[in-house]
Every structure is written in structure tokens, then in C-alpha cells.
Amino acid sequence: MDSIMTWITVFAFFFALLLIYWRPKGLNEAIPAAIGAVIVIFCGTVTMENLLDISSKVSGAALTIISTLIMALVLESVGVFHWVAAHISERAKGSGIRLFCYTNLLCFLMTIFFNNDGSILITTPILLLIVNQFKLKKYQKLPYLISGALIATASSAPIGVSNIVNLIALKIINMDLYMHTAMMFVPSMIGLLFLFGMLLAVFYKDIPKVLPSVTISVLYDRFAHPLKTTSVWKSNKINARQIKWILVFVFLVRISIFIASYLGIPEVAVAIAGSVILLGWRWYYAKTKPYDVLLKAPWHILVFATGMYVVIYGLNNIGFSDYLIHQLSPYIGNDVFPSIFIMGSTVSILSNVFNNHPALMIGTMALTMINADPIILKSAYLASIIGSDIGSLLLPIGTLATLLWMHILKKHHEKISWSAYMKITFVVIPPTVVFTLFVLYYWMLLFFI
Secondary structure: OHHHHHHHHHHHHHHHHHHHHHOHHHOOOHHHHHHHHHHHHHOOOOOHHHHHHHHHHHHHHHHHHHHHHHHHHHHHHOOHHHHHHHHHHHHOOOEHHHHHHHHHHHHHHHHHHOOHHHHHHHHHHHHHHHHHHOOOOHHHHHHHHHHHHHHHHHOOOOOHHHOHHHHHHHHHHOOOHHHHHHHHHHHHHHHHHHHHHHHHHHHOOOOOOEOOOOOHHHHHHHOOOOOOOOOOOOOOOOOHHHHHHHHHHHHHHHHHHHHHHHHOOOHHHHHHHHHHHHHHHHHHHHOOOOHHHHHHOOOHHHHHHHHHHHHHHHHHHOOHHHHHHHHHOOOOOOOHHHHHHHHHHHHHHHHHHHOHHHHHHHHHHHHHOOOOOHHHHHHHHHHHHHHHHOHHHHOHHHOHHHHHHHHHHHHOOOOOOHHHHHHHHHHHHHHHHHHHHHHHHHHHHHHOO
């Protein structure tokens, strides 16, 4: 009976992954995750007690991410991102290199202020607008589109709140958000700068050095609304001063999430409060009720995260984590250096085989079962975040954000092949992962050991 349960659980895992990668007829990733979860529950691998534990860990993380995406939808609907796209193009002042720097900065900030999936969802159409407005050739578009996707996804490493799987993993490892940021922010930021430098070096010959002039009004007129919300900006266009105050508010909400973590207040409460205030402001200012944004909000994230975690919990219950511990325990738990590099490499490989969501969950669960010094376990966990957020970018299937990016490109008739993508990632991602792990090791030695 146990062997049948094991095989059914393994089948549910690979069945869910296959449908998530394949996405027949645009199938939402929440559906295969939910089907896999139902299979695992009915075969008895996951108990009711397990489900209560899963709910406590997933619900807050998912609602935090949904709330930040609602804030992004509000900003899009009142023209903030139209303004950003137009002014990025203007501030480039005809320099393709300067435009490359600004677009990557935009992708970084979007992930930091919101999250990696939201960043991809919003910035990809903005980047397409910009490169098409400048009438760049296909090979000239690649630097902006590929680097934007890599930076947007990798930028979820510095702060745990920028990625739902990071938030869930924090709950599993029982680590506070502010402590994660204190240990991780500087090493991962240095790693991101290294990645940006690698991308600039690889793409330098293809980046146009001189761009044709373009006006803000033309960009506004030709902007295609990436999130397909009911846009009110043309009839109630907000001015630059209002946009700046909105961005300050979003920044304060982001800071408040970390303060709440430090004070022991649920981060989700701050995120929900921020989204409600922004929705209320838009209702008052633009006379637009919040239904359009609430209907467009990605509520399926809650179903997807819960479903995937149920399936992973099932794998854990049939002994996969025990197997992983057996393989890793000779190298992890005795010293910081091997713990960081073995865990970072393992999660990088698992992420590119299974996707970073299950990879990080499995790796984090395994770490909780290793009896070792807390600081060594935290170092290994942070290394697994690097593997999950940066190492996973080697293949397009490594993250849902990259799969979403490819889907958006295809929808806009700007398809980028796997070979074109991997031609870049196989050059920039491995050295970035190794470099960032080294920085993390020395950062831990200097300040935490």
C-alpha cells in the first residue's frame, strides 16, 4: 500500500509540472497544481493536520503577494507606468547604453517594490513598447528584453517579500523577514551588480549606441495597456507631482512591511492595508470603483501556492527530504563554506529540473531536519535562495516568471527561442551564482559568525 501511495504522489508531482510547463491552450498554472494536490490528498499522503500547517504557511505569503500586485494594478490604471516608460526613453537622451541601464533599473525597482511576477507582467510590455518605438532590429531588442527578464527575476533575492516562494520558505525555516534582509541584502545586491555587468559585457556589441529621438506624447499615445485594466489615465491623467507622492507611498508601505516583521506584526496586514488605501484613493480621485482591479487580481496565486505546497508536502512525507538529507548531510552542517556552496548548487540544479517553487520548498524542508548550528543552517538557507532566484534562470523552465515572460513575448509576436535565451544564460548565470555565494560566505564571516 505504501509503495502505491509513493508512486501516486510522484505521479501527481510530475503530472502537475508537465502541465505547468506545457500550459495547453493557456492553462492557468493553478489548475494542474490543484489537481496534483487533490490526487495527493485522496491517496492519503497528506493528512488533515498537514493541510492546516500548509494553510498557516501559505495563506499569509500568497495574500501579501496578491496585495502588492493589486497596488501595481492601481498604479498601472492611473498612468504611472505610462509616465515611467515615457520618461525612461526621454532620459536616455539618444544613448542605447543609457537606455539599457535605465530599463534594467526599472526592472529591479519593480521587483523590489512589488514582486518578480508582477515585475515581469508590467515591465515586459513597457520594454516592448520602448524597443518598438525606437524601431530597433530584432538582435538589438534582445539585450533589453533578456536582461530585463533576468534582472527582474533575480532581484527577488535581496528581500524575501518580492517572491512568494521566498515568503513560504521563510515560514518553513522560521526566519523573520527583517533578519533575512539583514543577512541577504548586501551579498545579493553585489551579485545583481555583477550580473548586470556580465549582461552589459555580453550584449555591448548589440546595443545600439545612438537612438532616434522620440517624444513623450508619442509614447503615451502608442502605449498598449499590459495588464488590460480599465485605464482611467487618459481622462483623469495625474501629474508628475501626484505620481511622485504615489511612489513615496508605495515605498513607505514596503518599508512598513519590514518594520512590521521586526515588531512581530503580520506582514500581510500591512500589505493589505496599503492596497486598500490605494484602491480607496483611486476611487475618490478617478471616481472608479475597485471592481476592475479586484477582478484582475491574480487570486489564482493562492490556489497555485497551496496546491504546489501540498504536493511537495506529499513528497516530503514519502521520504524525498530524507533522501536529500542523506545525500547532503556529509557536506552540510559542519562548516559554513561547504554548506553554502553545496546548498546553493543543489537548489540551482533542482530549480532548473523541477522549477524553483518545488525546489526551494524541498530544500528548505530538508534543512529543517538537519541538526546543526543555527547560523550554519541560516547560511545554507540563504544560499538556497540564491540558487532558487538566480541559479534557476539557467533554463526558461526554472521559474514561473520566465515562463510568463516568454508567454507575453509570444503574445506580442516577439518570440525568443530557448537557444537564444540559453546562449546568454549559460554565460552569465553560473559565474553570477558562484560569485554571489562567495560574497555571501564572506559577508557571513564578517558580521554573523
